Amino acid sequence: MPVTVAVPTFRRPEDLRDLLPRVLEHAAGVTAAGGHAVDVLVVDNDPARSAAAVAAAVPGVRYVAEPTPGIAAVRNRALDEAAGSRLLVFIDDDERPLAGWLETLLATWAASEAAAVVGRVSAEFSGPVHPWVVAGGLWDRPRMPTGTPVPVAATGNLLLDLEQVRASGTRFESALGLGGGEDNLFSRSLVAAGRQLVWCDESVAVDRVPAERLTRRWLLTRAWSHGNTAALVELRLAGGAGARLRVRARALGGGLLRLGGGAARWTLGAAVRSDRHQARGARAAFRGAGMVGGALGVVYEEYARQGRRWRLARVAAR
Numbered sequence: 001m002p003v004t005v006a007v008p009t010f011r012r013p014e015d016l017r018d019l020l021p022r023v024l025e026h027a028a029g030v031t032a033a034g035g036h037a038v039d040v041l042v043v044d045n046d047p048a049r050s051a052a053a054v055a056a057a058v059p060g061v062r063y064v065a066e067p068t069p070g071i072a073a074v075r076n077r078a079l080d081e082a083a084g085s086r087l088l089v090f091i092d093d094d095e096r097p098l099a100g101w102l103e104t105l106l107a108t109w110a111a112s113e114a115a116a117v118v119g120r121v122s123a124e125f126s127g128p129v130h131p132w133v134v135a136g137g138l139w140d141r142p143r144m145p146t147g148t149p150v151p152v153a154a155t156g157n158l159l160l161d162l163e164q165v166r167a168s169g170t171r172f173e174s175a176l177g178l179g180g181g182e183d184n185l186f187s188r189s190l191v192a193a194g195r196q197l198v199w200c201d202e203s204v205a206v207d208r209v210p211a212e213r214l215t216r217r218w219l220l221t222r223a224w225s226h227g228n229t230a231a232l233v234e235l236r237l238a239g240g241a242g243a244r245l246r247v248r249a250r251a252l253g254g255g256l257l258r259l260g261g262g263a264a265r266w267t268l269g270a271a272v273r274s275d276r277h278q279a280r281g282a283r284a285a286f287r288g289a290g291m292v293g294g295a296l297g298v299v300y301e302e303y304a305r306q307g308r309r310w311r312l313a314r315v316a317a318r
Contacts, residue, residue: 001035001036001037001082001086001087002038002039002085002087003027003030003035003037003038003039003086003087003089003106004038004039004040004081004082004084004087004088004089005026005038005039005040005088005089005091005102006040006041006042006043006075006078006081006088006089006090006091007019007020007023007040007041007042007043007091007092007093008043008045008071008074008075008078008092008093009042009043009044009045009046009051009091009093010044010045010046010074010093011046011050012020012051012093012094013050013051013053013054015053015093015094015208016042016054016055016093016311017052017057017092017160018096018224019093019096020042020055020058020061021038021052022097022222023040023060023091023097024040024058024060024061024070026097026101026102026103027040027060027102028104029102029103029224030103030106032056033103034103034106036106038102039082039084039085039221039317040060040061040074041060041061041062041063041064041081041082042054042055042061042062042063042064043065043074043075043077043078043079044063044064044065044066045065045066045067045068045069045070045071046065046073046245047067047316051083053072053135054066060119062081064077064081065236065250067079068174069081070174071180071182072172072175072176073126073172073174074081074174075090075155075172075182075183075186076171076174078090079162079165079171079172082162084161085162086161086162086163087106087109087159087160087161087162087168087228088159088160088162088165089102089105089158089159089160090155090156090158090160091156091157091161091205092155092156092157092205093207094207095121095156095157095205095206095207095208096124096141096205096206097203097204097205097206098204098206099121100202100203100204101157101203101204101205102203103201103223104119104146104200104202104203104269105117105119105157105159105200105203106159108146108147108159108198108200108202108203109159111147112196113161114161114195114196114197114198115160115161115164115165115168115196115197116153116158116159116160116161116187116190116195116196116197116198117158117159117185117191117197117198117199118157118158118197118198118200119155119157119158119201119203119205120141120143120157120199120200120201120202120203120204120205121154121156121157121204121205121206121207122141122204122205122206122207123139123141123206123209124206124207124209125139125209125214126208126209126210126211126214126258126290127210127214128141128214128239130214130215130216131275132216132278132279133214133216133219135274135275135276136275136278136279136280136282136283137276137279137280138219138279138283139209139219144199144201145199145201146198146199146200146201146202147169147199147200148196148198148199149196149197149198150197150198150201151188151191152181152184152187152188152191152197152201153184153187153197154183154184155183155186155206155208156205157203157204157205157272158183158222159200162193164190165190166196168189168190168193168194169193170186170189170190170193171186171188172185172186173236176229176232176236179216180225180229181229181230181232181233184229184230184233185236185237187293188233188237189237192237202281210230210307216279216282220281220282220283220286221286222248223282223283223284223286223287223290224286224287224289224290224293224300225290225300226290226292227255227258227287227288227289227291227293227294228284228290228291228293228298228299228300229249229290229300230251230287230291230294231247231255231290231291231293231294231295232249232299232317233251234247234251235247235248235251235294238290242301247295249295249297251291251292251294251295252291252292252295252296253289254288255287255288255289255291255292255293255295256288256292257267257282257288258284258285258287258288258291259288259289259292260280260288261284261285261288262282262283262284262285262286262287262288263281263285264281265278265280265284266275266278266281267281268281269281271282
């Protein structure tokens with residue numbers, strides 16, 4: 001069965017140089033064991049094509065450039081480039097697959113016949129982590145038994161059954177390409193179309209977290225972004241003007257509750273000198289603020305080419 005492994009990339013040549021031989025090793029192992037024909041694809045979002053030379057230096061890698069800015073455009077290009085494959089697997093350019101990564105994704109799909117299989121992503125830190133961050137568990141990632149149905153998925157370690165994806169008509173939303181959340185909207189749209197997502201706990205990709213992402217400021221900004229995209233995804237899933245108005249009201253009310261509750265927990269943590277309560281409270285407050293922003297039409301573009309920015313936008317349904 002033909003399988004495409006897609007590696008979206010943007011100006012990370014050193015990470016890509018380290019990753020590609022590892023992916024090819026997994027592909028060769030799967031081909032030898034199960035007869036799968038595996039195509040390794042790099043989709044470069046850099047207009048300067050900075051990944052071209054890296055990909056060309058690794059025999060067996062296919063390279064394409066996608067000039068449209070944003071991760072949604074890159075992922076849609078991967079969907080199109082995998083036209084001859086039944087299965088598409090995404091792995092990020094700053095991740096590293098562990099033993100059994102691809103094999104267990106394929107085995108879980110064969111056992112479940114799900115539209116998507118969600119692999120585990122674990123964090124590896126490139127520098128010391130502030131005790132405040134550790135105590136709050138701000139980098140903790142979920143785990144659950146293999147085969148467990150899940151309602152939503154990120155795309156850092158994800159297998160897609162393209163036959164089911166194409167039948168559902170699901171694509172990545174380009175309007176969310178610079179702000180994130182396009183993967184949540186994509187996976188939730190699959191579920192809304194009656195498709196199933198399942199978890200694979202044995203498939204592990206390690207996310208190498210750079211030092212600048214270990215600060216309180218970065219993590220709290222990310223919490224704001226997650227709250228913002230959560231509200232925006234709900235708005236795009238809403239079926240009409242009345243439904244979107246109700247979503248805005250829920251996001252506004254829920255965001256204010258999180259903001260108030262998080263501030264109260266942070267205050268408690270400061271009073272009792274608990275890093276955990278302070279970290280969890282601050283994260284909840286910032287996520288709530290992001291939900292309020294999304295309800296009011298504020299869009300946070302974390303991956304804008306000119307740097308992170310906030311802007312006002314009219315959010316319509318898909």
